[in-house]
Amino acid sequence: MLGRLRRVSWTQEKIVFLLAVFMFCVFSFSLNGFLSSGNLITLVRSVSILGILGVGMAILVIGRGIDLAIVAIYAMSAAWTLQLANQGVPILLAMLMAYLFALSAGVLSGVLIAYVEMPPLFATLGMASFIYGFARWALVPLFVVYMPASASGIAWIGGGFILGLPTPILFFAIVALLGFAFLRFTKAGRFTYAIGDNPAAARISGAPVRPVVVLQYAIAATVAYLAGIITATAVASMDTAVANSSLIYDVVLVVVIGGIGFSGGRGGIRNVIVGTLLIGILLNGMTIMNIEYTLQNVIRSLILLAAIITDSVLNPLDEQISQQGDI
Amino acid sequence: MKKGNVFATVGIAMALSGIAGHAVAAGMDDPRRADYIKTFDGKTIAFVPSTMGIDLTEGWASALKQQANRLGMKLEIRDPHLSADVGAQAITALISEKPDVIIAHNLDVQSYAKLLKRAEDAGIHVIQVSMRSNYNSDAYVGADWIAVGEAETQAIVDRCGAGTSGKVAILVGQPTAGSDSGMLKGAENVLAKHPEIKLVANQAADWDANKARNVIATVIQQNPDLCGVVGFWDVMDLGAAAAIKESGKSIALVTSGGGEQMACDNVEKGVFQEEIAYHVMDIGRDLNDVIQVVLESGLPAGKEKIVIYSPTTKITKETLRPGLCWSVKNLEK
Numbered sequence: 001m002l003g004r005l006r007r008v009s010w011t012q013e014k015i016v017f018l019l020a021v022f023m024f025c026v027f028s029f030s031l032n033g034f035l036s037s038g039n040l041i042t043l044v045r046s047v048s049i050l051g052i053l054g055v056g057m058a059i060l061v062i063g064r065g066i067d068l069a070i071v072a073i074y075a076m077s078a079a080w081t082l083q084l085a086n087q088g089v090p091i092l093l094a095m096l097m098a099y100l101f102a103l104s105a106g107v108l109s110g111v112l113i114a115y116v117e118m119p120p121l122f123a124t125l126g127m128a129s130f131i132y133g134f135a136r137w138a139l140v141p142l143f144v145v146y147m148p149a150s151a152s153g154i155a156w157i158g159g160g161f162i163l164g165l166p167t168p169i170l171f172f173a174i175v176a177l178l179g180f181a182f183l184r185f186t187k188a189g190r191f192t193y194a195i196g197d198n199p200a201a202a203r204i205s206g207a208p209v210r211p212v213v214v215l216q217y218a219i220a221a222t223v224a225y226l227a228g229i230i231t232a233t234a235v236a237s238m239d240t241a242v243a244n245s246s247l248i249y250d251v252v253l254v255v256v257i258g259g260i261g262f263s264g265g266r267g268g269i270r271n272v273i274v275g276t277l278l279i280g281i282l283l284n285g286m287t288i289m290n291i292e293y294t295l296q297n298v299i300r301s302l303i304l305l306a307a308i309i310t311d312s313v314l315n316p317l318d319e320q321i322s323q324q325g326d327i
Numbered sequence: 328m329k330k331g332n333v334f335a336t337v338g339i340a341m342a343l344s345g346i347a348g349h350a351v352a353a354g355m356d357d358p359r360r361a362d363y364i365k366t367f368d369g370k371t372i373a374f375v376p377s378t379m380g381i382d383l384t385e386g387w388a389s390a391l392k393q394q395a396n397r398l399g400m401k402l403e404i405r406d407p408h409l410s411a412d413v414g415a416q417a418i419t420a421l422i423s424e425k426p427d428v429i430i431a432h433n434l435d436v437q438s439y440a441k442l443l444k445r446a447e448d449a450g451i452h453v454i455q456v457s458m459r460s461n462y463n464s465d466a467y468v469g470a471d472w473i474a475v476g477e478a479e480t481q482a483i484v485d486r487c488g489a490g491t492s493g494k495v496a497i498l499v500g501q502p503t504a505g506s507d508s509g510m511l512k513g514a515e516n517v518l519a520k521h522p523e524i525k526l527v528a529n530q531a532a533d534w535d536a537n538k539a540r541n542v543i544a545t546v547i548q549q550n551p552d553l554c555g556v557v558g559f560w561d562v563m564d565l566g567a568a569a570a571i572k573e574s575g576k577s578i579a580l581v582t583s584g585g586g587e588q589m590a591c592d593n594v595e596k597g598v599f600q601e602e603i604a605y606h607v608m609d610i611g612r613d614l615n616d617v618i619q620v621v622l623e624s625g626l627p628a629g630k631e632k633i634v635i636y637s638p639t640t641k642i643t644k645e646t647l648r649p650g651l652c653w654s655v656k657n658l659e660k
Contacts, residue, residue: 032549039548046541136380142655143380144536144562146589159569166573235536235566241378241409242535287545293502293531 078228106221390611476513
């Protein structure tokens with residue numbers, strides 16, 4: 001039985017996709033109003049930030065990197081934008097300054113990894129604390145920053161509607177498309193797969209490995225800044241607590257559960273979308289069922305563990321992959 | 328007037344002015360004052376907030392600092408940034424450093440309970456501010472959460488009676504926090520008396536506006552005729568407000584919070600229909616008074632069991648007036 005299942009090539013993406021479809025069907029039949037168009041829009045809307053951050057993370061993981069600082073950049077750069085606006089800086093200038101902050105944080109991570117040759121896990125773990133600490137110390141004295149009236153010109157970014165769709169969904173779609181185009185059609189995108197597959201071989205074949213790695217982290221920081229501005233404008237405030245929350249694990253999770261392996265070189269944006277939708281369906285269904293908060297966390301982790309266990313049973317690690325730096 | 332009377336009047340007047348002159352010349356010492364000053368001089372107050380940078384803790388820290396400066400005490404703030412682990416480490420470190428008073432703003436009812444007992448066993452007075460722990464230390468100062476929950480829920484019940492769907496959602500921050508478990512109890516007390524109100528959702532959002540937005544958006548999708556939302560913290564409830572605004576429906580949102588200017592601004596804009604405010608500076612004053620009481624009493628740590636519930640005010644469009652809210656920006660540094 002197991003042997004036959006293996007022959008059908010059950011990738012994790014397929015398993016998670018089927019799981020998502022299964023949960024979707026169960027909720028559609030059992031929960032009143034789950035299938036309404038309004039609820040489906042709400043469902044996607046509620047995970048679009050997660051999905052946007054997931055796209056940034058996916059590009060890194062495909063290139064055999066990881067950025068644990070992505071959520072710190074997301075929270076602190078958006079918070080600094082609002083802080084600057086509160087201090088009377090024109091909103092567009094504030095956005096530019098905060099974006100440069102986010103970008104330089106990303107580039108610094110990239111340089112540490114590509115040129116100083118630190119392992120991405122440790123470099124970005126350190127960067128996450130540094131970005132949060134530095135921003136709280138020097139840029140954003142308050143834990144929660146409110147959006148001032150002078151910034152209302154950008155309120156549409158997270159709180160608007162275009163063609164009847166909430167803007168965060170559209171941004172998720174645009175970021176996913178751009179991410180797809182980057183990976184598929186640009187040189188740097190193709191090099192990302194090559195580097196993820198085998199960095200040494202990529203270098204020997206002439207790929208500019210170091211600059212491409214820095215570029216990947218710069219892209220992730222840009223995506224993080226966009227996600228931050230969407231969040232901040234959607235709720236008219238930015239809570240820097242998320243920098244230290246479990247959001248970073250959720251971001252890694254939607255990437256990994258979608259089937260992009262830490263060993264690099266595999267997967268694409270489609271995996272992120274599948275992973276994000278599974279989380280969205282779960283969260284939405286459990287909220288409709290009014291399941292208690294702590295129990296929600298238990299159910300969510302059990303379903304995610306089940307998906308990963310199924311994958312490791314059907315696709316056991318082989319000698320080659322496990323040597324490639326699986327973490 | 329007779330001559331004698333005139334003399335008498337003049338005499339009394341002279342006598343009085345003489346006494347007055349005498350009193351001005353020699354001030355009287357207050358025999359208790361020197362002891363009072365000595366009691367506090369050089370004492371150390373340690374404050375472990377949930378996190379600095381929010382209106383509540385910034386307000387209290389400012390009040391504590393002013394009193395510490397006035398009475399020659401030292402104030403130490405150990406900021407755990409909303410992490411119970413870091414907070415527990417901070418309290419453990421403080422137990423060996425032996426400050427005279429620890430002020431704990433508990434993240435939940437359990438995390439610090441054993442540590443606070445250990446601190447009192449080590450002779451340190453422990454005052455819990457606004458977020459209680461399961462361990463009852465020397466003093467609790469802060470909001471009466473059950474009353475806040477009752478007042479909030481009553482405000483929604485008043486708005487969602489006959490003629491409405493009667494459907495109500497409750498948005499909790501952290502169900503295990505002393506504040507939210509208390510407010511939930513208060514909400515239950517009121518809802519038990521009003522069977523016509525239907526509680527359609529009771530969800531937690533981790534004090535995070537973004538999660539609150541997602542939860543309330545889903546609840547509104549599921550219950551398009553939702554009448555009201557009871558939110559447990561104004562900073563988080565901004566997210567619920569965003570979801571309500573996006574739905575385009577008129578859904579009442581009642582919240583509670585520290586009465587910072589943000590609350591008054593949002594009540595004025597109609598974002599919140601009502602806030603039950605536990606005025607942060609009132610709690611700060613009560614906190615300062617209790618510090619004086621535990622230090623002056625001379626009792627060993629853990630012997631007193633003081634509870635002080637600070638007053639609350641209702642912020643609605645009708646009660647709005649300048650000065651009703653306080654502002655973090657204007658705090659004394």
